[in-house]
Amino acid sequence: VDYQHVQVPFEITLWIMLASLAKIGFHLYNKLPSVVPESCLLIFVGLIMGGIIYGLNDKSPPVMDSDIFFLYLLPPIVLDAGYFMPSRPFFENIGTILLYAVVGTIWNVFGIGFSLYGICQVKSFHLQDVSLLHNLLFGSLIAAVDPVAVLAVFEEIHVNEKLHILVFGESLLNDAVTVVLYKLFRSFCEMPAIKTMDVLAGVGKFFVVGIGGILVGLAFGMIAAFTTRFTKTIRVIEPLFVFLYSYLSYLTAEMFHLSGIVAIIACAMGMKRYVEANISLKSHTTIKYFMKMWSSVSDTLIFIFLGVSTIGENHEWNWPYIFFTVIFCLIWRALGVLVLTFFVNRFHVNTVTGKDQFIIAYGGLRGAICFSLVFLLPDFHRKKLFIAATTVVILFTVFVQGMTIRPLVDLLHVKKERESAPTVGEQIHIRFLDHLLAGIEDISGHWGQYYWKDKLEYFNSKYLQKFLLREYDQPKSSIVLLYEKLERKHAIELAEAGQLGHTPSQPSLLHSALPCSNSHRSVVTDGKSEDILNPDVLENIQEILARNLFRIRRTVPAYNRHTLPGETEPAEQAKEILILRHRSL
């Protein structure tokens, strides 16, 4: 046995396999995931596994490597979130989201940092050696709401679209603030003295990190869209570019100490509409499916690793500090949401209700990002205390808040996601109103969101589309596209119900075939049953085939690496089927 040789890929594959099997396991019992969020179950699996490893080896199980987390596990989840982000509610609430993400996070960092420093002054807690800067550093890593944890819980409780995008958007965009503050305080900790200049430079960095991330992301997104203009001859590698370019945008942003999360979201949202217009339908399915699959696996791995890493001897259990950390996290978030929403509501007609505010405050889950950041701290004598406090906050928010939020949502009658999607009529009216408002804003000289949206659309159709789309000169009305799509779907359903073209329907065909071929039914050869040997059935089928079949069908195409089976000459086939059909009618 040569295990050394295959160790790395073998263990990675086994971990992924374990994660996938755990997921299947939960879903086999439908009741379990409806009570306990999947994230809790996965952490629980991780805890058990960590316990087993700890018990067998008698030393702490391996901790999740921060590099692995930030370079390999986080990007798929953020890419998925950005690519499937509903853009309309996101941009409608962008102001509120940014306020929560930037001001709210800063508020939490300083609030938690200063009040924990206050706790450290109590002599009986033996914490006097934890300086203000260390407390602020700890605050900067514990303050940020975690997108992975938030997504995992909120996608199961189906709150209304606005509430969802507020919590979710905040958790994604606060990354820029976290990156800046965390790095700032970490460098301050190592400096002998802090000058005013350093603080000012820190403030300037906010804008560089955030806007830099957006620019890097958009640049890669545009290049990705441009690249897919030229993939018509090799459809097979189309999906690759979406993944490659968005990953490159993340890595590039990380390389320049910008916000990778912001970059990958900008990249995904920027390229989506152009890429989707350029690529084939099958490539599109592959992208969607693969993205979901990948983010799902990453997410599972993160929670399992969180559980595994919790077990061990990396902790210093100073209970007062830990207890007050949890309390302050809750209090400062609640206060922050209340104050910020007060200002938000003064400038908006569509206000954030009290119930919504409660859920926003309560939904501030912490997760793997804090956990990775705390392990990335430079070694100092109280690092294990911070690790312990972070672990407890994560477990508290994910287990207690994560498990009770669904009952609370039901109890408070929080407005849920509308079960019926907007009708076509509603959509037409919304769009009409958009144009109307853009016109009013234009006439009144007020540069509001509708004005800018209209300008952006103009710029898009005038310049960007020509450059980025392969067939930019045929803008089809989306209502026609919708109609086409519905007709196609309808046709499939008619065909499946056997209502098409007066041929015997498939179920009736099956039933008429079965009684007279019972004796042959048992042996199924290569997926083809022996029904066909019965002369009656054979005749029946032959007649149907003669009437409906395309001349010569290639059912087993030759092997070819670069093409997929069944993609050749649809036009010719369609023509012939139509001719045959007309003749028979």
Added chain:
Amino acid sequence: VDYQHVQVPFEITLWIMLASLAKIGFHLYNKLPSVVPESCLLIFVGLIMGGIIYGLNDKSPPVMDSDIFFLYLLPPIVLDAGYFMPSRPFFENIGTILLYAVVGTIWNVFGIGFSLYGICQVKSFHLQDVSLLHNLLFGSLIAAVDPVAVLAVFEEIHVNEKLHILVFGESLLNDAVTVVLYKLFRSFCEMPAIKTMDVLAGVGKFFVVGIGGILVGLAFGMIAAFTTRFTKTIRVIEPLFVFLYSYLSYLTAEMFHLSGIVAIIACAMGMKRYVEANISLKSHTTIKYFMKMWSSVSDTLIFIFLGVSTIGENHEWNWPYIFFTVIFCLIWRALGVLVLTFFVNRFHVNTVTGKDQFIIAYGGLRGAICFSLVFLLPDFHRKKLFIAATTVVILFTVFVQGMTIRPLVDLLHVKKERESAPTVGEQIHIRFLDHLLAGIEDISGHWGQYYWKDKLEYFNSKYLQKFLLREYDQPKSSIVLLYEKLERKHAIELAEAGQLGHTPSQPSLLHSALPCSNSHRSVVTDGKSEDILNPDVLENIQEILARNLFRIRRTVPAYNRHTLPGETEPAEQAKEILILRHRSL
């Protein structure tokens, strides 16, 4: 800039990006790939890049790591080959393929090894220090035909199915022989004396390595099929299992020194039909697409790395040895094919023609497997000579043979792949004859391939299907399935041509809408044009929608990580559409 931090994933992504862009580049000029095989172009790109790296750094560019090749680049290609292997021609010719793969490869190894040893005895060549064992070791790595190179060339020349499967099958299955002989001679090289027992053990190993590989592969394939029985509730991770289990089968086989290639092929061929029956259509598309994409990228990377690794100072240019290596590779392969085919033709009605024999001999391309094996050799003073000889053989076969094989196929009028696939009638007859022959063999007591095939199918439908398929109790006749598929396709085409249900066709709708809305046409907002503001068109569309639409359509579904948009409640929609349709008719 913190490049160190992101170096590994960044460079991997950039290499893949380069490979994909190179592929797009070639396909932009249609003429180039039709004259020069893509593999040659890619090696050429690699040579240029290697030259640049060499010129800039003044030291040899990095050589392709054998571990990376065998653990990460080779498996996707072999998986793709195994998964899309046409099983009927493969099993029909399995005897011939095995003869070529096992006996043919052994013949080549000893032929090349002994005759090169003869060359080494010529004093003026300064090669007397290369022992017989070293020559045999070199023979064992240079003798095997490379599946990656063969695939890359043969998929572009479209020879007939039998010829294709003979060359392709041989190149895949000879791996077991190569593994055994290579490891045997390598261990002999390090032994002080070789006993008869060691040689006998070597012979025994053939069977262990080959059959062991098959068993490992089949075991993982069955587990994979069994796992997909339970994925109905989370469709998203279905495709993952195909990749995970087949990769695990490869790694497990490698771990036990069995043939990984044989294992992964057995796994892919074994699980395919069960997995496909269990998973959803979209998962299936994702698997197919992703497999093609992945193998395509691996293949591209391998050829580029081959080119890059060629440049440098790893070579000892002893021209007589290199020249005779090329000559002996050609001669022994030609002789081997002639002799083996003579025996094959004596026992078969459907013989291998002279032209086919020539193409089989001429298509014996060497590639990256030899290259990786030669770098894996233990260090000894003539390793660089072997590297040089291997490099020249690979470049000669890929460039000279690869580029001339297409003109030769045309010149010799080698029977090509039939352009029209077998008709349904033909297929029914073939299947009928299969059953007839199985019956005849059963009565006459002759246990031929048809007898065993029939027994296997019986075992499959009686036991395996019940265990591995989710809905095993409803075996549908494949002719009914085909009919359903065709009806669905036909319906789509009818819908697209606007022939369905007496509604105005989409093109006519578009044309009638355009003249009266020219003024609105230019601004396309979010893919939805302003056509809809024109009252006439609006009325027209409303009428169509009212008649054809499902009650309320969800066009922008809410974000959810575990489901894909547009997969909900198709049954309900279908029902309602049918009701509406009936009412309107």
